[in-house]
Amino acid sequence: MVDIHSHILPMVDDGARSWEVAIEMVKIAERDGTTHMVATPHANYEYKYDRESHTKLLAELQGKVGDGIKLILGCDFHFSFDNIEDAVAHPTRYAIGDTRYMLIELSDFSIAPQMPNMIYSLTSKGLVPILTHPERNPILQNKPEKVREWAEMGVLVQVTASAFVGKWGRGVQKLAHWYAEQGLLHVIASDAHSLNHRNPVLSEARKIIAKTYGEDLARAVSETNPMAIVTNQHLPEM
Template structure:
């Protein structure tokens, strides 16, 4: 079954993902071999992740890399389709750039946006941010909540965001124990509660954080059943890249 990966750091030299085209192409080969047909390239909005001091991966920067990558994939005969996106770390500056149309939503549909929360805090205005984004037709997808310290302590914080209409994306490596047993257990808890709707690789390299989904889907299936597990990497991300309602 062919899969869609909506979260990956596969474009070289833009963030903490691959630094060369050779490594990016090897990641693409691994993804295609795993059964991933479409990958959304989502570099961090800020090159140093937390602020714009190190530079911004705006639409122009990302699109130039996307075009070049598509040519290289064609030349290498790697059957992987690349779409634009962005991993936006929540900050006032990021929201300003979004208003200025400098931030790629997933596949540039203006319907879904990967939103990363600060690692060790839960912004008091996050509810207002999510409400305002949705008033503009943009549904935030909270990335890797299973790795967020405060969500681990208080899962209802994630539930509150879901009640506001947000979605949540779990990471394949987390499910498989790559970030430790505690995060793997919490990942299963979130799956059982229905707190995550889509799975993605959040790939950064060819080793520890590789662009693979199949083994994670098999593990997820043990928790929530085969159909729901496969929907998380097929039906649901297909709707997301098309800008269609998930629910």
């Protein structure tokens, strides 16, 4: 499996608190069957994103965990005007590895009416935004249909794996399934922050998706689609 969203870099944001935790998070993922893992430190008002220092830290982490799992740098990109301006000026700065794909995370408190323009400012630069965990966004919880409009503009949808497992409550779990039922689920990811509650396990969600919707969708959202993303390919037809 391929995990495109995780906070495994030690002591850079609210993810891994130490090297020990960072290494163990990667080991948990590896034992769970993950072969590629994208470290996505935040770029928001609280945490500054420094691609160069993150790259060095990731190489150090890769050295410590060995070659059983491939680590790639990405970004948990807060979708604010300032950030978008910087991404437009530097289209590779926040991407997943050397690809054209990048995560975008919306504010919990407001969604700008100019959302379509903001999306277009990235897609017109050749970037493919991947919307992270809409099932956990309080505003989108009341209007998930918005996500369909954005998907029609080329935005991909990433749902949190543990949402399918029920770790975020019944309402979030139902919404996770809504995205799957509506054909709006492109990829699951862990968004792991720690060893416990928010851990880097994908296999439980994969099993639930396989049982509910069949093996094809389970494979697409946990293997083939995220693999296409990290290798900069088009997503296979779903």
